[in-house]
């Protein structure tokens with residue numbers, strides 16, 4: 001390694017244009033809380049879902065300000081719910097159109113990639129190896145390098161084409177984690193349901209977190225008392 005070169009090995013987080021920007025926010029917060037570094041790729045379409053779901057316009061030139069506004073919001077839309085520190089080099093942002101960005105090459109050090117939420121379009125693009133933008137290219141690189149790829153698909157109902165693309169991704173070594181919250185963990189707020197999905201994404205990546213109450217074998221053990 002050249003003198004001064006960083007040992008940084010981030011998780012690449014791709015946010016595509018499916019509904020579910022609170023899932024991405026919860027995953028990003030938890031990665032940072034776990035001491036991980038993150039390289040963020042926000043697809044063009046996801047700017048529309050982010051605007052729709054939070055009112056935030058994500059601008060490449062002001063990504064740190066816009067990301068802070070996004071991550072500090074609760075799933076119920078309340079600003080300032082979470083303390084988020086984005087100072088330093090822990091988070092990097094790459095423009096979705098930048099096909100020369102670090103994550104576009106297998107020689108760029110990365111632990112793996114999480115696509116959360118994953119649209120059916122991104123699922124198709126990665127399954128077919130289209131690499132039409134940096135998100136899809138990074139996912140293809142992740143697979144070809146044999147690194148962990150977690151795909152949190154969000155659509156309903158699913159048609160045969162998407163189901164086949166998901167099987168292709170599974171066959172290629174990805175882990176498909178449908179963004180489908182469970183109700184056994186004692187959810188009482190929207191954030192609990194969001195955190196459950198985010199927690200399962202991180203479980204698939206092998207990242208420690210404390211986002212949801214795990215099943216302990218006691219039926220009704222997490223049910224809120226009234």
Ligand SMILES: Cc1cc2nc3c(=O)[nH]c(=O)nc-3n(C[C@H](O)[C@H](O)[C@H](O)COP(=O)(O)O)c2cc1C
Pocket residue numbers: 015016017018019020043044045046048049052118119120121122123154155
């Ligand atoms: C408000 C909004 C919500 C959307 N929700 C979904 C969704 O839940 N799942 C999905 O697959 N596509 C959804 N789409 C469509 C995708 O954004 C569209 O297919 C886009 O091409 C995805 O591009 P990307 O994968 O490059 O981000 C939604 C679009 C909008 C504007």
